[in-house]
Amino acid sequence: MTTDASPKRIYLDNAATSFPKPEAVYEAVDRYNRQIGVAVGRSAYRQAVELHRVIDRCRTLAAQLLGAESPERIIFTFNATDGLNMAIHGLLRPGDHVVTSAVEHNSVLRPLRDEEERNGVEVTRVAADRSGCVDPDAVRQAVRPNTRLVALLHASNVTGTIQPVEEVAEIAHAVGAFFLVDAAQTAGHLPIDLQTLPADLLACAGHKGLLGPLGTGLLYVRPGLEDQLRSLRQGGTGSQSEDDRQPAHLPDKYESGNHNAPALCGLEAALSFLMDRTVAAIHEHELRLTRRLLEGLAAIPGVELYGPPAPDRPRVGVVSFTLEGFEPQDLATILDESFGIQARAGLHCAPGAHRAIGTFEQGGTVRFSTSVFTTDADIDAALAAVRSIAGCDERGA
Numbered sequence: 001m002t003t004d005a006s007p008k009r010i011y012l013d014n015a016a017t018s019f020p021k022p023e024a025v026y027e028a029v030d031r032y033n034r035q036i037g038v039a040v041g042r043s044a045y046r047q048a049v050e051l052h053r054v055i056d057r058c059r060t061l062a063a064q065l066l067g068a069e070s071p072e073r074i075i076f077t078f079n080a081t082d083g084l085n086m087a088i089h090g091l092l093r094p095g096d097h098v099v100t101s102a103v104e105h106n107s108v109l110r111p112l113r114d115e116e117e118r119n120g121v122e123v124t125r126v127a128a129d130r131s132g133c134v135d136p137d138a139v140r141q142a143v144r145p146n147t148r149l150v151a152l153l154h155a156s157n158v159t160g161t162i163q164p165v166e167e168v169a170e171i172a173h174a175v176g177a178f179f180l181v182d183a184a185q186t187a188g189h190l191p192i193d194l195q196t197l198p199a200d201l202l203a204c205a206g207h208k209g210l211l212g213p214l215g216t217g218l219l220y221v222r223p224g225l226e227d228q229l230r231s232l233r234q235g236g237t238g239s240q241s242e243d244d245r246q247p248a249h250l251p252d253k254y255e256s257g258n259h260n261a262p263a264l265c266g267l268e269a270a271l272s273f274l275m276d277r278t279v280a281a282i283h284e285h286e287l288r289l290t291r292r293l294l295e296g297l298a299a300i301p302g303v304e305l306y307g308p309p310a311p312d313r314p315r316v317g318v319v320s321f322t323l324e325g326f327e328p329q330d331l332a333t334i335l336d337e338s339f340g341i342q343a344r345a346g347l348h349c350a351p352g353a354h355r356a357i358g359t360f361e362q363g364g365t366v367r368f369s370t371s372v373f374t375t376d377a378d379i380d381a382a383l384a385a386v387r388s389i390a391g392c393d394e395r396g397a
């Protein structure tokens with residue numbers, strides 16, 4: 001608990017979930033809870049109509065932000081993991097082959113391992129280099145005529161490395177495979193246009209870079225793919241209620257049961273905020289802060305940095321580092337308790353990424369991750385804290 005004696009809180013764990021949210025998000029959630037308070041798509045009274053409009057707008061904004069063909073291609077999920085599971089388990093059948101990378105998050109690695117063990121799906125995991133980057137040629141060599149799915153993360157949640165997704169999409173499509181993108185660390189941080197990034201499925205969180213509340217996520221489904229993608233959950237949709245079969249149309253096919261309405265109201269406000277600010281401007285802001293962070297950390301004796309070697313390489317605002325003489329978990333605890341700097345230490349649910357960069361055995365890294373609300377002063381405070389822990393003169397080096 002924060003007390004008056006505690007240092008100011010500087011939150012640099014936005015890759016886990018973003019904080020703070022835009023003010024309008026808090027207001028929208030509060031308004032829903034106090035004044036709307038009804039289910040989505042089930043009734044026709046005044047508040048239900050108002051809510052319906054907000055949820056429609058949320059879907060439309062999400063489609064615009066990602067460059068989807070139309071709003072119904074966007075499925076509301078409960079987080080990125082939910083959408084990734086819907087995509088992987090909904091698409092794969094016994095005997096299929098999948099290509100993915102070794103540096104995926106567990107929300108891709110574990111559903112794929114489950115498909116392997118339960119359904120006889122074969123999975124090839126291509127390696128990444130020391131910067132966490134996947135070589136498209138490795139994917140080219142791994143695909144086969146029976147490859148049904150290629151799944152790749154857009155940016156690493158350990159190193160911030162942006163993967164060559166456009167090239168990999170081409171390779172997947174050349175053998176007739178579908179391409180799934182895990183955009184958990186890019187949506188809201190890096191402009192995404194599904195008309196130039198030809199993903200068949202793209203999953204992201206609503207609560208990270210999209211700045212919405214926890215309990216929200218999105219799954220994009222390319223037109224026509226709904227014929228191949230089973231729904232994992234069936235139930236009430238508020239539509240075609242006379243029929244005990246799941247509706248075939250989108251988004252209802254994949255949205256059974258009551259929505260997380262308060263959080264979706266918040267997400268709508270967050271998406272409006274993002275459209276106003278523009279993701280391109282947010283990316284520039286975060287890139288500038290990331291360079292400042294990388295340059296500052298590189299100058300501290302005993303700090304080792306991981307990920308794209310040059311600060312000017314394309315990346316998102318996720319920075320992993322270690323400090324000689326400190327276990328990552330201990331360093332994160334000191335940063336929090338003594339300096340109010342909140343970072344995440346460990347393997348970040350991505351053991352393969354830590355194997356690729358050589359930090360698995362030592363228990364991972366400490367990760368700083370930025371958002372639109374991170375300031376130069378936050379970065380400078382984090383750098384001063386690491387300098388102090390490293391034993392440098394706080395005004396020097």
Ligand SMILES: Cc1ncc(COP(=O)(O)O)c(C=O)c1O
Pocket residue numbers: 015016079080081082105107153155156157182184185204205206217
């Ligand atoms: C690359 C990546 N994929 C998937 C996820 C899972 O996201 P969620 O917590 O929304 O399920 C994360 C979470 O950190 C992530 O970084």
